[in-house]
Amino acid sequence: HRRSTVPRADGKRELREKDCWDKLAYSWPKWKKAMYLASIAGIQISMNFNTSVYPSAVNPISEHFGVSTQKARIGQMIYLVAYSFGCELWAPWSEEFGRWPILQLSLFFINIWQIPASVAPNFATIIVCRGLGGLSTAGGSVTLGLVADLYEPETQHWPLLFVVLSSTIGTSIGGVIGGPIEHYLTWQWNFWIQLIFGVAVQAVHFFMPESRSTILIDREAKRRRETGEDPNVYGPNELKTPRISLKEAGKIWLRPFEMFIREPIVLFLSLLSGFSDALIFTFLEAFAITFPDNFNFGTLQVAWAFIPINASYFFTYFLYWPWFWRDEHLRKKNGLDSMSPERRLKPLLLLALFEPIGLFGFAWTCMGPPQTHWIAPMIFSFLVGLANFAIYYSSVDYMIAAYGPYSASATGGNAFARDFLAGIAAMYATPLYTNLSETRPSELATTILACLSCVGIVPIYIFYWKGPQIRNASKF
Structure with a gap:
C-alpha cells in the first residue's frame, strides 16, 4: 500500500x-x-x-x-x-x-x-x-x-x-x-x-x-x-x-449460506457449534423438568442450577490464556507464518471431549436421591458448558485463520447454525425429556444427546490432521 x-x-x-x-x-x-x-x-x-x-x-x-x-x-x-x-x-x-x-x-x-x-x-x-x-x-x-x-x-x-x-x-x-x-x-x-x-x-x-x-x-x-x-x-x-449495487449485496448475503453448504470445514464445525449451543437451550427446558421431578427443586433452585454453566464459561475463558501466551512466544521465536491455521484447533482436541463426558455423566447422575446428590449433575453440566465455549471459540478462530478475506462469511455460517439449531431445540427439548420412558425420561434423553455429541466431535480430529488438503480443494 x-x-x-x-x-x-x-x-x-x-x-x-x-x-x-x-x-x-x-x-x-x-x-x-x-x-x-x-x-x-x-x-x-x-x-x-x-x-x-x-x-x-x-x-x-x-x-x-x-x-x-x-x-x-x-x-x-x-x-x-x-x-x-x-x-x-x-x-x-x-x-x-x-x-x-x-x-x-x-x-x-x-x-x-x-x-x-x-x-x-x-x-x-x-x-x-x-x-x-x-x-x-x-x-x-x-x-x-x-x-x-x-x-x-x-x-x-x-x-x-x-x-x-x-x-x-x-x-x-x-x-x-x-x-x-x-x-x-x-x-x-x-x-x-x-x-x-x-x-x-x-x-x-x-x-x-x-x-x-x-x-x-x-x-x-x-x-x-x-x-x-x-x-x-x-x-x-x-x-x-x-x-x-443490490447485486453485490445479494452476493454478499448469500455467501455465508453458500459456504455453509459447499465448504466441509464450515459445514461440520458450524453443525457441531450449533449442536453445542442447542444443548444449552435444551438445558433451559430440561432443567425445569429434571431437577423438580428428581430432586424436588422449586423455580428459584432451578434458576441456581444454571450457575455452574455460567461459571464454566469464565473458567474456560481463563483456561485459554496460557495457550495464547505460549503461541505468542512461539510466533516471536519462529516468525508470524510459522503456524498453520490447524494449530487453532489444538486446544479443542482435548476440550471437546468434555461434551460427551459431561452429557454421559449428567445422564447417569440425574436420578435424584437416594442414588445421587444434586451436585453431581451440576458438575457434569459445568463440563458441557466448558466444551460449548471451547467449541464456539476455537471453531470461529480456526475459520478466521483458514478463510482470510472470506472469514466473515464463514463465521456467518457458524452464527446461522448456532441460532437456528438452538431455535429448533426449543420445540423438541420438552417432548424429548418427558416422552422417552415412564421411569427414567431424563436419563435416556441425555444419553441420546451424549451419543450424538460423540459423532459431532469427530470432524475436529479429521480437520486437525487433514485440514490443509481440505482447504486446498476449496474455491474460497
Whole structure:
C-alpha cells in the first residue's frame, strides 16, 4: 500500500489505509479499545439474554392465554430462527454503512418490538413481536466484524475470546435471571426487563465512535479536501459507482449460506457449534423438568442450577490464556507464518471431549436421591458448558485463520447454525425429556444427546490432521 499517487482520469485519488493509519480504529489507545469492547460485550449479552430468558415466561403465558405450553414455546423458537437469518441480513450493511448506525438501528428495532409483546392482548401478538425482534437482531456476525476493525489478525484472539465470553454468558444468564422473574413477577416483566436491558446498552453504545475502516477513511478524505490539505483525495466509498449495487449485496448475503453448504470445514464445525449451543437451550427446558421431578427443586433452585454453566464459561475463558501466551512466544521465536491455521484447533482436541463426558455423566447422575446428590449433575453440566465455549471459540478462530478475506462469511455460517439449531431445540427439548420412558425420561434423553455429541466431535480430529488438503480443494 504505497501512497496511491496515480490519479484516475478525473484527477481523483483514493486514500488508502496506510496513508491515514493514525485515524483508524487499529491505532486507538488501549483504554479506548477496551471501552469500545465493553460496550459491544454489553450489546452481545443483551441480544442473547433476549433469547434465553423467554423460557421462564412459557408457563405464565400458557396459563394467561389458555394455550398449551408447547404452543407457548413457539415464541422461543421463532425468535431464534428469525435471529439466525437476521444476523446474516444485517452483516453486509454494517460493512457498507459502518457499525455504529447498523447496531443502533438493530437495537432500536429490538427494543421497539418488546413494547407490544409486553402489553400483548392475545398470544398471536407475542409470536409476531418475537419473530420481528429476532429479525431485527444484528447479533454475532456484526460483533465479530468489529473485532477485525480494531485488531490486526495476529492480535485478534484476545478480543475474540472476550466477545465469545459475552455471547455465551448472554445465552446462559437468562436461565439464572428468568427464575426470579417467573417467581416474583408477572410474565409481562419478562419483556419489560429485556427492554430495560436493551435500552441501557443502546444508550451506552450511542456514545461510542465508529470503527469501520472504510467509513473512517471516507471521513479523513473529506476532512483533507475541506482543509485544502489535499483537494483531490477521496475515500473508497466515495469513488464507488454505484455506491451500493443490490447485486453485490445479494452476493454478499448469500455467501455465508453458500459456504455453509459447499465448504466441509464450515459445514461440520458450524453443525457441531450449533449442536453445542442447542444443548444449552435444551438445558433451559430440561432443567425445569429434571431437577423438580428428581430432586424436588422449586423455580428459584432451578434458576441456581444454571450457575455452574455460567461459571464454566469464565473458567474456560481463563483456561485459554496460557495457550495464547505460549503461541505468542512461539510466533516471536519462529516468525508470524510459522503456524498453520490447524494449530487453532489444538486446544479443542482435548476440550471437546468434555461434551460427551459431561452429557454421559449428567445422564447417569440425574436420578435424584437416594442414588445421587444434586451436585453431581451440576458438575457434569459445568463440563458441557466448558466444551460449548471451547467449541464456539476455537471453531470461529480456526475459520478466521483458514478463510482470510472470506472469514466473515464463514463465521456467518457458524452464527446461522448456532441460532437456528438452538431455535429448533426449543420445540423438541420438552417432548424429548418427558416422552422417552415412564421411569427414567431424563436419563435416556441425555444419553441420546451424549451419543450424538460423540459423532459431532469427530470432524475436529479429521480437520486437525487433514485440514490443509481440505482447504486446498476449496474455491474460497
